[in-house]
Amino acid sequence: MPHIDPEELSLLALYGAWLDEEGQRHLNSCDACSAEYAALRRAVDAMKTTPDSTSFEVPGPNVWSGIHRELGLSDATVADPLRSATGSATGSAAGSATGTETSKAGHTDPPGPGQPPAPPTDIRSVKKRPLGWQRRGTWLAVAAAGALVIAGGTLWNLNQAATPLARAELSPLAQHTATGSATVLESADGSRNLEVKLSKDEAQGYQEVWLIGTDLKRLISLGIMRSDSGTFPLPSDLNLDDFPIVDVSDEPLDGNPGHSSVSIVRGSLSS
Known part of the structure; x- marks a missing residue:
């Protein structure tokens, strides 16, 4: 494969x-x-x-060395600030426990020539x-x-206080048994959404929601439905009298954006 x-x-x-x-x-x-x-x-x-x-990972000392070199910083800032901060935190904990060598534990000197850098303290290995x-x-x-x-987030806001405009009972086609409904909802701002609910997801590939014209030739894809329900925005200039049929299809993962000709449920909108 x-x-x-x-x-x-x-x-x-x-x-x-x-x-x-x-x-x-x-x-x-x-x-x-x-x-x-x-x-x-x-x-x-x-x-x-x-x-x-x-x-997250702490960058190695070579990162700060490169920054220091490219920017031409002074020798006072040659130590990696992240490694120094980590060493200080470790030193504070050690000083509290033993009362000695706090200053040594609180400072991490940069490695000398030919010496490998010491691993950062208290950093989880990933x-x-x-x-x-x-x-x-x-x-x-x-x-x-x-x-x-x-x-x-947008659809959640639009569906507040929405008014039902039309509804379709969705019936199973071919060898399917799922049923459901499709409702056109109008929000306070005049925008419309199609809310689709099915009893189950029977798709072998993935479900796609369509509006079909009265001539059964023109189609408008509203989008993919990933579960047994979904809400889809409708184009503002769409006349539902021209596209009254709601169709949920079973689409294979073949990269073809067209209708597969395999419909799970279908129904006609009515006011």
């Missing part, structure tokens, strides 16, 4: 269970795809409002991160995560 597409790995990092069984087996056995997915997960976690500070931030999929995950946070 070829490597998993970067966009699919990004979606997996964002939403969790996204791959089919074959893709999951490949992810478990492929070192390259596993490393890419791990980098994407770290990128998504970095979007959290309270990041885990234990994953794995070095791969250069995942330079990879295309990582940036996609970060951008998508940020967009979801912004869109989620």
Whole structure:
């Protein structure tokens, strides 16, 4: 099996269970795809409002040495300030316990020529991160995560005191059994949203919500529905009389943006 597409790995990092069984087996056995997915997960976690500070690393003394050299600083600032601060904290603790050698423990001299630098004190050892931030999929995950946070907050505000305009009962098609409803809601500012609720998620790939024209040829994609419900903003100039049919399709992970022709549920809006 070829490597998993970067966009699919990004979606997996964002939403969790996204791959089919074959893709999951490949992810478990492929070192390259596993490393890419791990980098994407770290990128998504970095979007959290309270990041885990234990994953941060203190830069080595060579970083400060390079800064000091490039800026032409004086010898008074040759010591790495981060390492000196760490040593001072350790010295204070040692001085409290023994009452002696506080000044020695509170200062860390830079290593002499040919001597390896001493490891930083009280810093948790962590794995070095791969250069995942330079990879295309990582940036996609970060951008998508940020967009979801912004869109989620916007939709929450718009749905306050919303007025129902139309509703559709969604019935199963083909070999599916899911049922549900779709409701058009108008917010106080005049914007409209389509709220879709299903009894379950039966998609083998992923669910996509569509509006279909009365001629059954014109389609408008409203977006991906990651669970059994979702809210989707409607274009301000959209005439629902021209696109009254709500459709939830099962879309494969094939990169084709068109309708798969496999519909899970469908129904017509009425006031």
